[in-house]
Amino acid sequence: MLNANEIRTLCQQIRARSAASGPPPGGAEVGEELVARIEADVAEYRRQFLGESREQLPPEELRELLPLMGWLIYEASLDRLWGVPTEWDRLPNAEESEVAVGYIRRLADAARELVWPEFAPRALGAIRVDALIASKMDTETGYDQAWSRHREAAERHRAYADTLGTAADRESFLIALDEVLLQLALAETGTACRTAERVLGRWAEEFRQDDPRAERRESDRWTQKLFKQLTAGADIGRHALDKALRIKKGIGFTTKVTEERMALPTALRNPAIMTCRAVLLVYSLCPEMQRQRRLPPEGGSWDAYRTKLLADFDFALTALLEPVSKASGEDWPLSNDHKRSLVQICLHLGLVAPAHALPQPVVVDADLTLHTVNDEAVKRLSAWLAVEVDGKLRGDANIIGSASKPDFIRSVEACRTDSGATADYREWRREWFRLDRYATVEGRRERIEQMLDESSKE
Incomplete structure (x- = not known):
């Protein structure tokens, strides 16, 4: 079996990898040899230490x-996740991706086979990665598989927290579980949003039915399915953010991933963005x-x-x-991607709940600070996204600007129950068609016009 120092070194070397340079000198490639070694060690743990009557604490x-x-x-x-592209199972050169997916699934199985798994909480991340691989297939089957694996990871997380009981160092393992929960929540909420974005955004091209009765059945089915998944994603996102805020206000985040800690100072940002997206999509479907x-x-x-x-x-x-704050004490501002997401979120809010006061002022830039997202703010946010930077738009409007269902x-x-200038969502879509994620797809404008016309009829 690998000893502690050998495992620790492997972890550090793999984390130090980059897409450009590959493994560091002398570092291990994540391939057959390493995956087989992990499987063998997990099996050996079980053979050596799991007796007929399992003790609460590991030996x-x-x-x-x-x-x-x-x-x-x-x-x-x-x-192995980073190199697997979207629709990996249907690409001409799928063999390389299939090898990576095979390793990921074997690692997820190894996580499931661990003895005393509550003392190895980060292994849950492999089940999360297995779910992300499924969602990358970008098919209904893939989304369903991803949903099932996310639910499995969430259930295991709850069970592990309960199973820790009164272990002497229970608190440190609970913190580790809470830090992993941020990753699980980000993945589950992200998958729910990804599914919704694909179905709602590409309805006109991929999901529309010719027969009106079939269209009604399929539309209702997807509404219920998306609502269920987005609700679960929003709930786990809310729960994970609550746990993370307690960590931040308690022992604080870490500046470097180590064997003890993994939640970095920016750990709240991506889960918060995806939770906001999920909540707004649920609100829009009500x-x-x-x-x-x-x-x-x-x-x-x-x-x-609501x-x-x-x-x-x-x-x-x-x-x-x-x-x-960075380790130096300097402010750590939102990245450009995060700022774009913030604008998209506020725009979505303004189109469905413009009277809602924001919990605090939202500073987009020196020229735009939001207190509520009223009609004027919607126009300014739309214009902010439509600005060209390096020859392309600063951003699209995400699903609220791309839905064709x-x-x-x-x-x-x-x-919307008011009569404000942006209460006519269809007219806003026409005015800001360039914010549609698929605006450059041939025939998209004509299909959107058709969908907007149909949506005006019950």
Whole structure:
């Protein structure tokens, strides 16, 4: 078996890799030899230490090895993820991706086979990566597989936290689980949003049915499916952000990933962005779910549920805007990608709930600070995205500017009860068509016009 120092060194070497340089000198490639070694060690742990009656705590020989093996499984699976492209299973040169996917799935199985897995919490990351691989297939089957694996990871996370019991160093393992939860939440919420973006955005091209009755059935089915997945994604995102904020206000984040800690100062940002997106998509789907005579997830009225969603949005947005400092003490501003996401989120909010006051001022740049996202702010945010930088738009409007599913378009408009200038969502789409993610696809404008016209008819 690998000893603790050998596992630790492998983890550090794999983390030090880059796409350009590959493994550092003398470092291990994540290939057959390493994956087989991990599988063999996990099997040996089980053979040597898992007796007929399992004790609550692992034997002393495994107390140091298990967390490190969990870290190695996580790093190895993540290392092979980056080279797998979208639609990897249908590309002409799929063989290389299939090899990487095979390693990832074997590593996820190794994570499932670990003894005392609650003491190797980072191994859950391999199941997360397995889910991301499935979602990258960009098919309904792939999305369903990803959803199942995300749910598995979330259930295992809950079980591990419960199983830690009264272990002497329980608190440190709970913190490790909470840090992993941020990664699990980001992946699950991201997959739910990715599925919604594909289905809602490409409905006119890929999901539309010729027969009106088939179209109605398929549209209703997808609405319910997306609502369920987005609701779960928003919930786990909210939960993970709450845990992460407690870490930040308690022991604080770390400046470097080590065997003890992994949540960096910017750890809140991506999960907060995806949670905001998921919450807004759920909010946008509420009128359509109500039309289908579905009940809100938490009972009560749909109005009360929408109010709760806006509170969740405020919480996630506040987490996104949490001040971050570098190790030097300097402010760590939002990256350009994060700032673009912030604008997209605020734009979506303004199109569905313009009267909602933001939980704190949102400073986009020196010329644009938001307190509420009213009609004027929607115009300015749209214009901000439409600015050309290096020959291309600063950004699209994400799904709120790209949806082509008529029921979703109707649902967005039903969110508005006022008569403001942007209350006519269809007219905003026409005016800002260039913010459609697929605006340059041949025939897209004509298809969007058709969908917008259809959405005006019940």
